[in-house]
Amino acid sequence: MEFFTAILEFLRDVLSEPALLIGLMAFVGLVALKSPAHKVLIGTLGPILGYIMLSAGAGFIVANLAPLGLMIEHGFNIQGVVPNNEAIVAAAQELLGVETMSILVLGLVLNILIARFTKYKYVFLTGHHSFFMACLFSAVLGATGLHGAPLVIIGGFFLGAWSAISPAIGQRYTQKVTDGDDVAMGHFGSLGYYLSAWVGSKVGSPADSTEKIVIPEKWSFLRNTTIATAITMIVFYLVAAIVAGPDYVSTLSGGTSPFLFAAMTGLKFAVGVAIVYAGVRMILADLIPAFQGIATKIIPNAVPAVDCAVFFTYAQTAVIIGFICSFLGGVVGMLVLGFAGGVLIIPGLVPHFFTGATAGIYGNATGGRKGAIIGSFVNGLAITFFPAFLLPVLGELGFANSTFGDFDFALLGILIGQAGNSLNMAGIYLIVGIVLLTLIIPNFIKTKTAALNNYLPESEEHSKEVK
Numbered sequence: 001m002e003f004f005t006a007i008l009e010f011l012r013d014v015l016s017e018p019a020l021l022i023g024l025m026a027f028v029g030l031v032a033l034k035s036p037a038h039k040v041l042i043g044t045l046g047p048i049l050g051y052i053m054l055s056a057g058a059g060f061i062v063a064n065l066a067p068l069g070l071m072i073e074h075g076f077n078i079q080g081v082v083p084n085n086e087a088i089v090a091a092a093q094e095l096l097g098v099e100t101m102s103i104l105v106l107g108l109v110l111n112i113l114i115a116r117f118t119k120y121k122y123v124f125l126t127g128h129h130s131f132f133m134a135c136l137f138s139a140v141l142g143a144t145g146l147h148g149a150p151l152v153i154i155g156g157f158f159l160g161a162w163s164a165i166s167p168a169i170g171q172r173y174t175q176k177v178t179d180g181d182d183v184a185m186g187h188f189g190s191l192g193y194y195l196s197a198w199v200g201s202k203v204g205s206p207a208d209s210t211e212k213i214v215i216p217e218k219w220s221f222l223r224n225t226t227i228a229t230a231i232t233m234i235v236f237y238l239v240a241a242i243v244a245g246p247d248y249v250s251t252l253s254g255g256t257s258p259f260l261f262a263a264m265t266g267l268k269f270a271v272g273v274a275i276v277y278a279g280v281r282m283i284l285a286d287l288i289p290a291f292q293g294i295a296t297k298i299i300p301n302a303v304p305a306v307d308c309a310v311f312f313t314y315a316q317t318a319v320i321i322g323f324i325c326s327f328l329g330g331v332v333g334m335l336v337l338g339f340a341g342g343v344l345i346i347p348g349l350v351p352h353f354f355t356g357a358t359a360g361i362y363g364n365a366t367g368g369r370k371g372a373i374i375g376s377f378v379n380g381l382a383i384t385f386f387p388a389f390l391l392p393v394l395g396e397l398g399f400a401n402s403t404f405g406d407f408d409f410a411l412l413g414i415l416i417g418q419a420g421n422s423l424n425m426a427g428i429y430l431i432v433g434i435v436l437l438t439l440i441i442p443n444f445i446k447t448k449t450a451a452l453n454n455y456l457p458e459s460e461e462h463s464k465e466v467k
Contacts, residue, residue, distance in 0.1 A: 005098065008098070008102060009101060011104075018051055018055070018126055018127045018128055019048045019051035019052050019055065020048065020127075021125055022047045022048065022287060023047050023051075025047075025123065025287075025294065026043055026046070026047045026048075026286060026287055026290035026291070027040065027044040027290075028294060029292065029294040030043045030293055032294060032297035033290075033293035033297070042286070043289070043290045044290075046282055046283075046285060046286030047290070049282060050279045050281070050282025050285075050287075051283055052279070053275060053278055053282060054280060054309055055279075056275055057272045057275030057279055059272075060268065060269075060271065060272030061269055061272035061276070061353065062350050064265050064266075064268045064272060065269065065350055068236065069082070069349045070244075071237075071240040071241055071244035071248070072243075073346065074244045075243030078334075078344065080334070080344025080345060081343055081344065081345055082345075083383070083387040083405030084348055084350070085132045085351075085404055085406065085409070088403060088404060089132055099142065099151055099152060099155070100135045101134075102155075103134040103138055103151075103156045103159055104131055104159070105156075106152060106153070106155075106157075106160070107130060107134060107156045107157075107158075107160040108124075108159075108163075110156060110159070111123065111159075111160040114160055114164040115302055116298075116299045118164070118439050118442070118443055119443055119451065120165055120168050120442075121164075121300075121450060121451035121454070122163070122164050122167035122168055122302075122304075122305045123303070123305060124163035124164070124167070124186045124305045125307075126186040126187055126306065126307045129186070129187055129188045130163065132188065132404070133159055133188055133408075133409065134155065136409050136412065136413050137158050137412075138151065138155055140393055140394075140420070141154060141155050141420070141428070143393060143421075144417065144420025144421065144424070144427075145424070146420075154428065154432060158412075158431075158432075161439060162408070162412065163186075163305070165435075165438060165439070166188065166190045167185050167303070168452045168453050168454075170185060170190060170194035171184055171185075171451075171454050172453050172455070173197035173362055173366065174311075175454070175455065176197070176366060177311055177365040178314055179314075182288065182304075182454075183288065183303065183304055183305070183306055183310065184305040185306075185308065185311070186305030186307060187307055187308035187358070187406075188406050188407075188408035188409055189308060189351075189355040189383070189407050190407070190408055191408050192355055192358075192359055192382050192406070193308070193358050193361075193362040193379070194362065195359075195375070195378060195379065195382065195407075196362045196363040196375030196376055196378060196379050197362040197363060197365060197366045197371075198366070199374055199375040199378050200365070200366035200368075200374070200375045201371070203370045203375075204366075204368045204369065204371040204374075205367065205368050206365060206367065208367075208368030208369050209315070209364055209368050210318040210321055210360075210364045210368065210369050211317055211318070211364075213317060213369070226270050226271075228317070229270040229274075230266060230267050232320055232324075233266035233270055234262075234266035234267065235266075236266065237263065237269075238262050240262070241258055241259055241262035273312075273319075276309050277312060277316070280310050280312060280313050281313065283310060284310065287304060287306070288304070291304050301449070301451045303451050308355065308358040309354065311361055312357060312358075312361070315360070315361045315364050318357070318360040318361045318363070318364040319360060320357070321369075321373060322356045322357040322358065322360015322361060322364075322376035322379075323352060323357045324356075325356065325360065325373050325374075326352045326355065326356025326357075326359060326377065326383075327347055327349070327352045327356060328377060328380060329356075329376070329377040329378065330347030330348075330380040330381075330383065330384050331347055332380075333345065333347075333384030333385055334346060334347060334384060337384070342388055345385075345403075347380070347384065348405055350405070351383055351405035351406060352380060352383070355379060355383060356379055356380060357376075359375055359376040359378075359379035360372040360375065363375025363376055382407055383405060383407055386410035386411055387403040387410050390403050390410045390417075393417030393418070393421075394413070416428065416431060419431055
């Protein structure tokens, strides 16, 4: 038993490390293409190093968002629950470690099998989100009364299926974001991004893109995304520092002048974003060519589903707009919950930055500036209300003081938890049956591409050819 547990822990560590997972996929693809050894080495290390760079940038962003969140909470005297995936997963592992590991491994295997034998050709490469989702399923299914092998099998099935289905749901929107680059969304905030894209299509035009904002010559330095981000965040941090007061900020600054600390932290945030962009370019430069080997030799027509930050380079102005508007949506949602007498969900700057920025990109792809603004604002509302509704489901396992922060976690947790609580095991098996039909039915329907939804609408394909 101990040996089996040790193997599971090793596999969990490897498969939940996105850099190694992406590198492994690139390696398999290059070997399948019979590339020379030196190209296999370079093509494998490139995505690994790129993802490590992306993670370093993301970690730098998170570290420098922390004091901003504390200043806002202190300055406005806000008390409540801050949604945080890492925090709740860390708490859950004390009770559900083996179950989570088992679901993770089974889910990753099933994702590959589903991609091989169905029209959901999407291989989910964001390992840490797979780990988080495995934890959610172990918690929610455990709360419904499942345990042991049935919990692992059903949880692993849900994880493998959603890893393939969620990229397919909005792949038409993703194609608009990337202008046809053959990648998919591999992040469990995906439903929020697709909602933003849908909202964008109703309120604006993609021709009015955020990336076409005309900037006068004297302000031309703002075309540099790093400079524009730095200026925006310095303003954010200084306002928060003024509201919180110099005495409180001094407790965070380690002796540095409070307002100098705020300005420098804003600059560091911008550097973190620049590091993310550089890492993304390294990943895409090697991953997409290498993935052709998997798509042609192992899983025909496979599409890599990658982390949301990979999409930041496609609309860099929309990143900042999306972050700000999603955060504002979170503030409005918090106020609504407060007036309604519900648990206050304090806007977490980390989920609002990463999911809000991505929602802004998707909203911009379908609705330009209006789409980026309104779509990301709606995302901000969604990741406030849904985590609040998820709290009672997680509370049965003692997680009432924390909750997951991204849209997919909250929605799936609510659906499965409520089905189990209302209909007992019949509710869980009903969801299993619906998911099975969702995977099987498209195989008997003629579709435009082998990978479900992996195409641009004809008018956009034509415009792309004209370009």
